[in-house]
Amino acid sequence: MTKMDKRSSSVSRRNFLKVGGALVVSVGMPVALDTMLGINAALAQGVRPPLAPDQLSSYIAVNKDGSVSAYFGKMDMGQGLFVSIGQMVAEELDVAFKRVKVIMGDTGTSVNQGGASGSTGIQLGGKQMRMAAAEARRVLVDMAAEKLGAPADQLAVVDGVVSLKGNAAKKVSYGELIGGRYFNVPLDWNKQTGNALYAPGKAQPKKPSEYKIVGQPIKREDIAPKVYAQEDFNTDVKVTGMIHGRMIRPEIAGSVPVKIDESSIKGIKGARVVHENGFLGVVADREWDAIKAAQQLKVEWSQVTPPFFDNTQLYDHIRKAPVRKRDDGKPVGDVASAFKTATRVIEAEYEWPFQSHACMGPACALVEIKNGQVTVWTGSQKPHFVANGVAETIGVPVATVRAIWVPGPGSYGRNDADDAAMDAAVLAKATGKPVRVQYMRDQGTGWDPKGPASIHRARAALDAAGNVIAYEFVSKGFSRVDVDTNGSKPAATLAGQLRGVPLGYVDGFGVPAESYVFENKLTAWETVAPLLDRGSPLRGAHLRDPVGPQIHFASESFMDEVAAAVGADPVEFRLKYLKDPRDIAVVKAAAEKAGWQTRPSPRKDNPSTGTVSGRGIAYSQRGGTTVAIVAEVDVDRISGKIWARKFTVAHDCGQIINPDGLKHTIEGNIVQGTSRTLWEEVTFNAKGVTSVDWATYPILDITEAPQSIECVLINRPELAPTGAGEPSIRAVAAAIANAIFDATGVRIRRVPFSPDRVKAAFS
Amino acid sequence: MPKYTLNVNGKARTLDADADMPLLYALRNDFGLNNPHFGCGLAQCGACTVHIDGQAIRSCVTAVSDVGKGKVVTLAGLGTPQKPHPVQKAYVEEQVPQCGYCINGWIMTAAAFLNENKKPNEAQIKDALSGLKCRCGTHMSILRAVKRAAEMA
Ligand code: FES
Numbered sequence: 001m002t003k004m005d006k007r008s009s010s011v012s013r014r015n016f017l018k019v020g021g022a023l024v025v026s027v028g029m030p031v032a033l034d035t036m037l038g039i040n041a042a043l044a045q046g047v048r049p050p051l052a053p054d055q056l057s058s059y060i061a062v063n064k065d066g067s068v069s070a071y072f073g074k075m076d077m078g079q080g081l082f083v084s085i086g087q088m089v090a091e092e093l094d095v096a097f098k099r100v101k102v103i104m105g106d107t108g109t110s111v112n113q114g115g116a117s118g119s120t121g122i123q124l125g126g127k128q129m130r131m132a133a134a135e136a137r138r139v140l141v142d143m144a145a146e147k148l149g150a151p152a153d154q155l156a157v158v159d160g161v162v163s164l165k166g167n168a169a170k171k172v173s174y175g176e177l178i179g180g181r182y183f184n185v186p187l188d189w190n191k192q193t194g195n196a197l198y199a200p201g202k203a204q205p206k207k208p209s210e211y212k213i214v215g216q217p218i219k220r221e222d223i224a225p226k227v228y229a230q231e232d233f234n235t236d237v238k239v240t241g242m243i244h245g246r247m248i249r250p251e252i253a254g255s256v257p258v259k260i261d262e263s264s265i266k267g268i269k270g271a272r273v274v275h276e277n278g279f280l281g282v283v284a285d286r287e288w289d290a291i292k293a294a295q296q297l298k299v300e301w302s303q304v305t306p307p308f309f310d311n312t313q314l315y316d317h318i319r320k321a322p323v324r325k326r327d328d329g330k331p332v333g334d335v336a337s338a339f340k341t342a343t344r345v346i347e348a349e350y351e352w353p354f355q356s357h358a359c360m361g362p363a364c365a366l367v368e369i370k371n372g373q374v375t376v377w378t379g380s381q382k383p384h385f386v387a388n389g390v391a392e393t394i395g396v397p398v399a400t401v402r403a404i405w406v407p408g409p410g411s412y413g414r415n416d417a418d419d420a421a422m423d424a425a426v427l428a429k430a431t432g433k434p435v436r437v438q439y440m441r442d443q444g445t446g447w448d449p450k451g452p453a454s455i456h457r458a459r460a461a462l463d464a465a466g467n468v469i470a471y472e473f474v475s476k477g478f479s480r481v482d483v484d485t486n487g488s489k490p491a492a493t494l495a496g497q498l499r500g501v502p503l504g505y506v507d508g509f510g511v512p513a514e515s516y517v518f519e520n521k522l523t524a525w526e527t528v529a530p531l532l533d534r535g536s537p538l539r540g541a542h543l544r545d546p547v548g549p550q551i552h553f554a555s556e557s558f559m560d561e562v563a564a565a566v567g568a569d570p571v572e573f574r575l576k577y578l579k580d581p582r583d584i585a586v587v588k589a590a591a592e593k594a595g596w597q598t599r600p601s602p603r604k605d606n607p608s609t610g611t612v613s614g615r616g617i618a619y620s621q622r623g624g625t626t627v628a629i630v631a632e633v634d635v636d637r638i639s640g641k642i643w644a645r646k647f648t649v650a651h652d653c654g655q656i657i658n659p660d661g662l663k664h665t666i667e668g669n670i671v672q673g674t675s676r677t678l679w680e681e682v683t684f685n686a687k688g689v690t691s692v693d694w695a696t697y698p699i700l701d702i703t704e705a706p707q708s709i710e711c712v713l714i715n716r717p718e719l720a721p722t723g724a725g726e727p728s729i730r731a732v733a734a735a736i737a738n739a740i741f742d743a744t745g746v747r748i749r750r751v752p753f754s755p756d757r758v759k760a761a762f763s
Numbered sequence: 764m765p766k767y768t769l770n771v772n773g774k775a776r777t778l779d780a781d782a783d784m785p786l787l788y789a790l791r792n793d794f795g796l797n798n799p800h801f802g803c804g805l806a807q808c809g810a811c812t813v814h815i816d817g818q819a820i821r822s823c824v825t826a827v828s829d830v831g832k833g834k835v836v837t838l839a840g841l842g843t844p845q846k847p848h849p850v851q852k853a854y855v856e857e858q859v860p861q862c863g864y865c866i867n868g869w870i871m872t873a874a875a876f877l878n879e880n881k882k883p884n885e886a887q888i889k890d891a892l893s894g895l896k897c898r899c900g901t902h903m904s905i906l907r908a909v910k911r912a913a914e915m916a
């Protein structure tokens with residue numbers, strides 16, 4: 001029995017809530033002692049009030065021992081977000097950081113704050129937790145004022161103890177005031193759920209000048225338990241009576257089973273087929289048996305025309321495909337007229353392939369249906385939406401579904417985790433037993449929702465003096481939301497689609513996020529139809545910084561091309577046109593820290609053979625954060641191999657909550673961004689995806705890791721914090737491409753920059 | 764179904780299994796040792812790494828019938844918070860992981876390597892760890908941690 005096993009099997013929803021904390025106490029108006037006793041007696045059942053976005057108790061509870069539980073409706077995908085949330089809560093409550101426990105991602109204990117989404121963990125989720133904690137402090141101080149018979153403004157709080165200023169003997173602790181009971185304080189909820197949820201109280205949060213805990217480099221406490229094998233992942237959760245499931249996907253995408261020979265697995269203990277339309281899975285008592293059954297099952301598939309083509313035709317397809325939707329954003333001036341007056345026009349086109357989440361392990365989920373209650377253990381970064389999806393997929397009321405997020409094998413957006421949860425739910429319902437499903441590697445890499453492929457056309461009009469008088473940038477690609485950002489609808493998951501619901505068909509792409517000022521400017525996007533309308537291994541979805549890397553690879557490579565065309569230094573060129581002072585600051589900071597030498601690219605002093613080096617800069621904004629990256633690369637002209645040797649990153653996300661967590665987050669972004677730039681490409685043929693494991697979908701090896709990643713963290717305590725989970729991955733590809741150009745004079749416009757492609761570019 | 768008795772983390776453990784069942788499933792499902800992880804089942808990522816007689820091997824492609832009398836050690840048997848292996852200690856100090864799913868492979872591989880190579884240089888460390896995967900991209904802190912562990916050892 002595992003640790004997780006005990007917790008999950010013995011604790012019902014109701015008594016789980018009980019163990020979490022405390023009873024309910026009504027506060028708000030000053031409360032007399034006898035009223036409190038009355039309330040205590042009235043609410044002695046000890047159940048936490050129902051989760052509601054407009055209740056303080058949904059976010060903060062003070063336990064008997066004075067420790068604080070912070071119930072967070074987002075979760076940490078490995079960047080230490082929960083540490084930052086704990087810091088923000090501890091800061092506002094005036095308790096020691098160690099007293100705060102952040103409890104994340106369980107629909108039974110937290111409201112829907114959107115899950116992990118768009119780098120908004122601190123920006124939106126933290127903002128809410130900060131306001132809730134500030135309100136909790138206000139309420140607690142009011143209670144203390146009543147108890148101590150002193151006005152609230154005469155009280156001070158140190159580590160959860162409220163005392164009279166000038167007479168520290170007159171004191172009462174948070175634990176004594178409310179420990180073991182729950183707040184009953186309404187908040188001013190904006191009636192939104194998900195990312196947009198906001199429900200402040202009456203309290204104002206602290207001024208940054210008062211911070212003692214926010215801004216400190218506090219370390220993560222979840223690392224030691226993982227390192228000492230004391231903590232389970234979602235792949236490790238087991239419950240009594242659990243059986244194992246495996247899914248079977250068609251060789252030709254779109255075909256469905258027409259004949260299933262169950263006798264082909266009859267020798268395998270407990271093996272059973274679950275089949276409904278295109279949905280085909282097997283279960284068995286033991287995991288290895290389920291794997292064997294999935295391999296051995298004889299299936300005849302329907303004859304369908306292979307829906308795809310060879311991936312070498314991908315960009316031609318996008319180029320020629322009809323535009324399904326176009327969005328012109330906010331054009332400035334009159335681009336078409338300005339181009340007519342141009343002395344010179346610079347043009348280029350860039351290409352970015354489908355990419356896979358390729359998580360460290362294929363997704364896993366466990367679903368138990370017992371006494372009318374459904375429990376889902378999932379690695380999905382949006383468990384609240386998973387609960388909705390499971391309810392709809394197996395036809396039960398959502399109130400009976402509890403989804404518990406347990407850290408899974410990595411998540412960088414809408415990966416395969418939501419699909420696994422729905423598959424497990426269908427199998428559990430069909431078999432009447434708790435079913436754990438984990439995909440096999442080829443399914444994790446081959447069948448996960450993909451970051452969409454795209455082409456990007458850029459044009460700049462120059463006047464006689466070499467000034468940019470007009471700029472046009474148009475992306476054309478597959479939608480980033482063929483399937484939704486979460487699995488709340490059957491249309492968004494494989495289980496839903498394979499059982500008969502087509503893709504949701506939403507169009508979404510994006511435009512460059514920058515502050516270049518050109519008199520005439522148009523940035524637009526166009527989407528093309530998905531290649532298969534359901535059950536497709538090439539369905540477009542959010543992959544870390546959805547469409548950010550593709551767009552900014554193109555737009556920031558192009559800025560460099562224009563700079564080179566007019567013989568300008570790449571940094572000076574950008575500074576000439578940038579408007580936002582924070583953008584200007586990051587570009588300057590990165591250049592200065594990297595020891596940037598002002599000169600146009602390419603450098604003139606490199607030999608034409610052997611290994612040559614160069615440097616490149618790229619910059620971008622994202623959701624209020626701005627980042628500039630200088631890459632220094634070595635290019636082996638013979639082998640075509642690129643070593644992205646050094647990065648210097650200037651990062652401004654407003655107020656920094658935890659510089660240590662931020663630095664690790666940036667490093668991860670840079671390395672993953674380098675991997676996607678140098679190696680990653682989904683390959684496919686007419687039948688389906690052919691990049692299905694680490695050999696066919698290689699990522700950056702440790703031998704190719706940069707020598708150093710230097711970070712300049714620009715802290716702006718006076719500004720609200722914005723995101724860091726994704727912004728620094730955006731400009732990585734362009735910084736590398738620009739450095740390759742600097743080193744060699746060769747411009748590479750297609751990702752990935754694999755050795756073959758780089759070599760070909762040189763010849 | 765044949766019966767096997769394996770020596771795992773110093774204890775004799777018995778199970779019934781198909782001869783070709785990978786050791787990984789015995790460790791995880793029959794013995795409740797949850798690190799190693801399933802990452803690929805193809806010997807491509809290292810997530811399932813354990814030691815057999817001090818050598819780092821990939822348990823996803825090692826059949827239970829091939830383990831024989833080999834002494835199997837998993838991450839749980841490598842060290843404890845009280846008596847950590849240097850690589851574990853360095854991993855915590857350097858705050859290496861993001862999702863953490865890969866750490867079993869890196870720690871077990873680095874531990875076996877450092878056992879045989881007392882004072883490795885950076886290139887030797889990278890070579891020894893080549894082929895292991897970390898999708899979150901914690902390469903920089905992995906290298907810092909293994910270098911730190913090499914200095915401790
Ligand atoms: S799971 Fe064994 S090497 Fe990947």
Ligand code: FES
Nearest residue numbers: 861863865898899
């Ligand atoms: S920390 Fe997530 S795969 Fe390495």
